[in-house]
Amino acid sequence: MESSMYLPEASLDAWLAELASSHELIVPRREGDAIVFGPYDPSVSPDISRDATAPPKSSVFPACEEIMRYTSVKDTDDLSKTLVHMEEVMPSGSRVVFGARPCGTRGFTVYDRVFDAPAMHDPYYVARRQSTLFVTLACSEAGSACFCHWVGSGPADASGSDVLLVPVKGGWLAEGVSDKGRELLSSPLLTPGEKYAGEAKAAKAKAMESLDSAADLKPAPEALLAVFDDMEFWNRMSAKCISCGACTYLCPTCYCFNITDENKGMEGSRLRTWDNCMSFQFTLEASGHNPRPTKAHRLKNRVGHKFSYYPGLHGGAIACCGCGRCIKSCPAGVDIRQIVLAAMDRAKASRQGNTTGEHA
Ligand code: SF4
Ligand code: SF4
Known part of the structure; x- marks a missing residue:
């Protein structure tokens, strides 16, 4: 062939x-x-x-x-027990x-x-x-x-x-x-x-x-760690965001999911559905505590994961393919390119002892 x-x-x-x-x-x-x-x-x-x-x-x-189906039946030999039959759905x-x-x-x-x-x-x-x-x-x-x-x-x-x-x-x-x-x-x-x-x-x-000149993202992983605790920076970067989640749902590299059981009487299905880290509920714990309580924390996680934490775990590979969908589809005009560039500028300026030089 x-x-x-x-x-x-x-x-x-x-x-x-x-x-x-x-x-x-x-x-x-x-x-x-x-x-x-x-x-x-x-x-x-x-x-x-x-x-x-x-x-x-x-x-x-x-x-x-649907990843699993299950049925519950009473054990006729011992009515205090319920038998659960589970079937994986491949x-x-x-x-x-x-x-x-x-x-x-x-x-x-x-x-x-x-x-x-x-x-x-x-x-x-x-x-x-x-x-x-x-x-x-x-x-x-x-x-x-x-x-x-x-x-x-x-x-x-x-x-x-x-x-x-x-x-x-x-x-x-x-x-x-x-x-x-x-x-x-x-x-x-x-x-x-x-x-x-x-x-x-x-x-x-x-x-x-037809593409313009590429930015050098090699400093990005370290820069995003350097600005991790800089919430003034992240508040500013996320100011326009309305937490709609369009950026995550349309992203070809976002892969967070949730698992839920949907019951109908004595039977049900286990479902896996996309989840969205830009939502307040994503990290909301049963106690009411939320480790990412503001949209600034959540945007920091989204950008940091793609350009710093994931590359750190996977030999430097960036978890973004540069498709631009999150930029084109964001109703608030949030541009992930500008955030990464601004983080690199901010980290560099901070190393040099000034905090003003910044892209976005
Ligand atoms: S699409 Fe824009 S407004 Fe919606 S969550 Fe993403 S960054 Fe925020
Ligand atoms: S540009 Fe990157 S972060 Fe944005 S939607 Fe595409 S892959 Fe996802």
């Missing part, structure tokens, strides 16, 4: 129909002004005109998933996610280090991750909120993907990234792609050039 094939634009619908015949196919679809990932409908063309409003994270990490089937952008699929590499690691193996996540293939679209040009290049990525980053589609004349050069991805390319609708290799390389370089 060739590792790069040419997919003509005219064959896209037929190829998607082919993929849908053997997998659950998930594509970006327009819903009002938003573009969100959902089941493929052959009568509606996927919307790949721009990066989706929500990332594809729910395809592997659903917003709400994900099944295989799926292909078509049309995510590189930042959206790269988000799963952040999850992999947490959910599929020697220290912790999350069977629900791993089962879905291993049975989900990503056919990702390289970007032609960066948007104003994109900063994938700040975090070591770029508009044609294939990490987390199985196939990368690079736009070329009349279609895409489909680059097989994984063995399973290369298998998806063994369709008569695709033809050998060597002659498009030069054009694809130029398209990737052009997209990279």
Whole structure:
């Protein structure tokens, strides 16, 4: 199997129909002004005109998933006892996610280090991750909120993907990234792609050039620790935030969850649902004490986790793919780039004995 094939634009619908015949196919679809990932409908063309409003994270990490069912029955031999029958609910089937952008699929590499690691193996996540293939679209040009290049990525980053589609004349050069991805390319609708290799390389370089110069985030982990107790700084950074949580729910690298049991009579389900660290309730303890009582504490945690604590645990890898969704979708105009830059400025100024030099 060739590792790069040419997919003509005219064959896209037929190829998607082919993929849908053997997998659950998930594509970006327009819903009002938003573009969100959902089941493929052959009568509606996927919307790949721009990066989706929500990332594809729910395809592997659903917003709400049933992980166990249980039934309670009275022990007929001893009515003082109740017998509980539990049944684990594991994900099944295989799926292909078509049309995510590189930042959206790269988000799963952040999850992999947490959910599929020697220290912790999350069977629900791993089962879905291993049975989900990503056919990702390289970007032609960066948007104003994109900063994938700040975090070591770029508009044609294939990490987390199985196939990368690079736009070329009349279609895409489909680059097989994984063995399973290369298998998806063994369709008569695709033809050998060597002659498009030069054009694809130029398209990737052009997209990279559309990004402005990258900030150097190497000092960020230490700087965020240096300003950890500086609540005047965090109060200022969080002043506009209304704690809506849009930034976390739309983030391809946020992975906090909650576990609840939903009972109906003598039976019920154990559910895992996304949680949101920007909410007051996230760390509220049963005693009423809350270790993160203000939005300043919560924003500090969100930024600190992505740019300092996570890199500290995972060999320097930043837990942000630079997609800019939190910037584009924040109703209050909070910009995570400016906060990280301001923290670095603040820490540097503090080392130099002055506290005024600062970005935001
Ligand atoms: S989207 Fe903006 S306003 Fe909403 S919680 Fe995030 S930072 Fe705050
Ligand atoms: S923190 Fe913002 S820019 Fe970074 S991955 Fe999440 S939504 Fe994207």
